[in-house]
Amino acid sequence: PPMGAPPIGAPGGYPPQQSAVPPGFADPEGGGFDQQAAAPPGVGGPPAGFPPAPGGRGMPPGGYPPPPGSGFPPGASQAPAPPASVQFFNPAAVAPRKGAAGGAAGQAGGAPTEGMANMSMRTPAPAFNLGDVPEGPKVWNPPAAPCLDTEGQTHPRYMQCSVGSIPNSASLAQKFSLPMSVSVHPLNDPEVQEGFTAVPVVNFGNCGVIRCRRCRTYVNPFVAFIDGGRRWRCNVCGLLNDVPSDYYCSLDASGRRRDHAERFELNSGTVEIVAPADYMVRPPQAPSFVFCIDVSARSVQSGMLHCVCQTIRNALPKLPGGERTQIGFVTFDSSLHFYCLKSSLSEPQMLCVADLDEPFLPLPSELVVNLQESRHLVEALLDKLPTMFAGSLNPDSALFPALQAASAMMQHVGGKLLLFQAVLPTLGRQTVRPREDTKMIGTDQESKLLNPASDAFKAHALEICSKNQISVDVFCCCEHYADLATISPLCKYTNGQLWYFPNFEASRDGDTLQADLTRALTRPIGFEAVMRVRASKGMKISAFHGNYYLRGADLLALPTCDADKAFVCDIVHEEQTLTGSHVCIQCALLYTTSDGERRIRVHNLNIPVTQNLPDVFATVDVPVTVSSLVRSAIEQALATKLMDARSKIQSACVTALKNHRIMNNSPLPDQIKLLPLYVLSALKCPVLRDGVEVRSDERVALMTQLGSFSVATTCVFLYPSMFALH
Numbered sequence: 001p002p003m004g005a006p007p008i009g010a011p012g013g014y015p016p017q018q019s020a021v022p023p024g025f026a027d028p029e030g031g032g033f034d035q036q037a038a039a040p041p042g043v044g045g046p047p048a049g050f051p052p053a054p055g056g057r058g059m060p061p062g063g064y065p066p067p068p069g070s071g072f073p074p075g076a077s078q079a080p081a082p083p084a085s086v087q088f089f090n091p092a093a094v095a096p097r098k099g100a101a102g103g104a105a106g107q108a109g110g111a112p113t114e115g116m117a118n119m120s121m122r123t124p125a126p127a128f129n130l131g132d133v134p135e136g137p138k139v140w141n142p143p144a145a146p147c148l149d150t151e152g153q154t155h156p157r158y159m160q161c162s163v164g165s166i167p168n169s170a171s172l173a174q175k176f177s178l179p180m181s182v183s184v185h186p187l188n189d190p191e192v193q194e195g196f197t198a199v200p201v202v203n204f205g206n207c208g209v210i211r212c213r214r215c216r217t218y219v220n221p222f223v224a225f226i227d228g229g230r231r232w233r234c235n236v237c238g239l240l241n242d243v244p245s246d247y248y249c250s251l252d253a254s255g256r257r258r259d260h261a262e263r264f265e266l267n268s269g270t271v272e273i274v275a276p277a278d279y280m281v282r283p284p285q286a287p288s289f290v291f292c293i294d295v296s297a298r299s300v301q302s303g304m305l306h307c308v309c310q311t312i313r314n315a316l317p318k319l320p321g322g323e324r325t326q327i328g329f330v331t332f333d334s335s336l337h338f339y340c341l342k343s344s345l346s347e348p349q350m351l352c353v354a355d356l357d358e359p360f361l362p363l364p365s366e367l368v369v370n371l372q373e374s375r376h377l378v379e380a381l382l383d384k385l386p387t388m389f390a391g392s393l394n395p396d397s398a399l400f401p402a403l404q405a406a407s408a409m410m411q412h413v414g415g416k417l418l419l420f421q422a423v424l425p426t427l428g429r430q431t432v433r434p435r436e437d438t439k440m441i442g443t444d445q446e447s448k449l450l451n452p453a454s455d456a457f458k459a460h461a462l463e464i465c466s467k468n469q470i471s472v473d474v475f476c477c478c479e480h481y482a483d484l485a486t487i488s489p490l491c492k493y494t495n496g497q498l499w500y501f502p503n504f505e506a507s508r509d510g511d512t513l514q515a516d517l518t519r520a521l522t523r524p525i526g527f528e529a530v531m532r533v534r535a536s537k538g539m540k541i542s543a544f545h546g547n548y549y550l551r552g553a554d555l556l557a558l559p560t561c562d563a564d565k566a567f568v569c570d571i572v573h574e575e576q577t578l579t580g581s582h583v584c585i586q587c588a589l590l591y592t593t594s595d596g597e598r599r600i601r602v603h604n605l606n607i608p609v610t611q612n613l614p615d616v617f618a619t620v621d622v623p624v625t626v627s628s629l630v631r632s633a634i635e636q637a638l639a640t641k642l643m644d645a646r647s648k649i650q651s652a653c654v655t656a657l658k659n660h661r662i663m664n665n666s667p668l669p670d671q672i673k674l675l676p677l678y679v680l681s682a683l684k685c686p687v688l689r690d691g692v693e694v695r696s697d698e699r700v701a702l703m704t705q706l707g708s709f710s711v712a713t714t715c716v717f718l719y720p721s722m723f724a725l726h
Contacts, residue, residue: 152221154269164619165610170573181628185566200264207246275598287321288415299422303506320594328368332402399425414469449696458489471560477504500701526591529558545631
């Protein structure tokens with residue numbers, strides 16, 4: 001999966017929004033809100049065989065069937081599937097290398113064997129001699145991540161907390177010193193059989209979506225029904241809410257609704273609610289893809305143009321949306337080239353625009369077309385593009401005017417804009433000039449190279465793309481310096497993605513580009529999304545980390561959200577002492593599916609509160625903690641200097657281990673022993689490594705990519721299972 005964390009809000013002069021509601025929504029989530037990879041060590045979620053919720057039902061092979069009337073086959077039960085058991089190889093469990101004299105020099109204590117890796121090494125026998133290698137363990141089970149009571153909890157693949165117990169006071173949390181963070185991977189669905197869904201779908205029908213009147217929390221497994229089932233108490237703010245007559249059900253002797261087992265929203269930690277009409281102000285738009293491709297001489301000579309066209313053509317049958325999908329193309333060098341693909345034409349028509357200061361659309365309504373209706377023209381265009389520009393000697397690039405034109409093409413529907421760059425932008429009102437000074441790399445001035453030289457791309461991302469529900473993916477294949485620090489805000493603030501292929505050559509990098517582009521086009525994706533995370537009374541969300549734009553106080557605007565995007569938020573004490581026994585955290589993502597259905601995906605966690613600091617340390621989830629620490633360090637590096645970021649993450653680790661020793665004489669819990677390993681890995685990775693060997697473009701690209709990594713991907717990135725030596 002793909003691999004930035006932007007500053008919160010819109011610093012730098014973006015005008016304040018009159019409303020926290022993005023265009024296209026009557027109100028976020030329908031109603032006002034109060035302002036309130038084999039895995040590396042320790043990764044893998046709960047222990048193998050994660051059980052279904054007691055009293056609930058296990059998901060059968062294949063997944064959940066959609067609700068009746070959706071067109072999919074009925075049958076099968078609905079609860080999260082247990083994850084596959086993962087086996088790990090422990091390098092520390094292998095006997096140390098035998099340093100012997102004479103002929104023992106070739107003995108390698110850590111060489112891979114069948115016993116160590118638990119892999120079937122079939123005959124014939126190895127063709128080389130590894131020497132006398134001690135047998136490693138058959139299976140190594142790493143320290144298990146803290147596993148909460150599973151009843152009603154969302155599966156860790158969707159949401160995880162960095163601690164399994166919340167300190168009951170702000171003073172105790174300060175002694176803990178590590179961040180309390182929640183990682184949210186909202187659309188990380190497992191593969192299921194066609195016609196089924198990985199998450200149970202709930203339709204409240206005429207009674208409307210059941211939510212708290214005050215804090216707008218969705219009904220979930222941790223609410224309490226009282227007064228014979230006529231009222232329910234919100235587990236976030238504590239307010240008593242009336243139960244609509246259409247939703248009423250009497251209680252049994254234990255105080256549980258008699259239809260509890262039939263209500264997925266009351267026994268499943270993750271549900272997807274069908275959003276009624278009042279959650280939108282316009283019909284869901286068709287999935288749209290616009291490709292903005294550099295056709296300069298460098299693009300042709302490196303093979304980028306041919307590789308991109310061939311990959312797009314192969315991916316056409318797999319694009320999300322089916323019959324509703326729309327598509328359009330813009331190419332650029334020293335001028336802009338548009339393509340009319342009306343289905344009534346016999347072949348594509350190219351229209352050139354040479355005005356780069358005020359670019360315009362020659363045929364505004366005929367440049368983005370239905371893919372199914374114009375499939376033959378789209379394929380013909382992709383076949384012709386490499387030969388049309390095969391003899392090009394034009395070295396210039398009008399990237400920013402092309403970006404403006406492509407955004408204008410799709411601003412009425414939104415969707416995904418894919419931008420392919422082969423040379424530094426040289427034409428138009430906004431150009432990019434080389435500004436990398438090798439003398440600044442590794443010094444206190446390096447942060448200037450990591451921040452934009454101009455706010456033009458950021459302003460375009462906020463005022464045009466985010467406002468019109470356009471997400472931008474950038475594929476940078478420049479031969480030399482590209483100033484990605486200036487271009488990357490296009491991806492950061494639209495929840496897009498940045499791929500970097502320095503000195504791209506198709507013979508060497510073509511397969512990688514094809515794989516990344518295919519994934520970007522075919523992965524599950526949601527459109528026109530907004531997301532909010534709520535926490536129980538006494539706690540609050542203090543910061544978000546990831547690629548997004550923050551509208552209002554806590555509403556994440558996400559023009560698109562796909563299966564590879566994850567976010568991290570930090571929670572802190574709003575009150576000095578917590579009075580409840582548990583802290584509930586609920587994440588709600590309102591989005592449009594590629595099939596045109598408006599859905600609300602809800603994830604719930606219910607975490608116990610403790611007054612003992614050793615309990616907090618014993619339940620630390622190191623991968624989630626490190627994921628938050630690294631993102632905070634990236635923001636620190638962009639705000640001040642790289643050395644401050646390195647010191648911040650290192651100090652957090654040292655302080656936490658020291659406080660554990662002071663407060664508790666017992667040995668460190670097994671899980672937290674991995675914290676120094678990951679911190680050291682983070683300090684050595686290209687994102688935070690000091691020195692002159694990491695160029696600014698590479699560092700910026702990795703920072704942007706890391707902003708959308710999941711917890712598992714972050715840990716694999718920091719502590720890889722394999723290194724490329726070439």
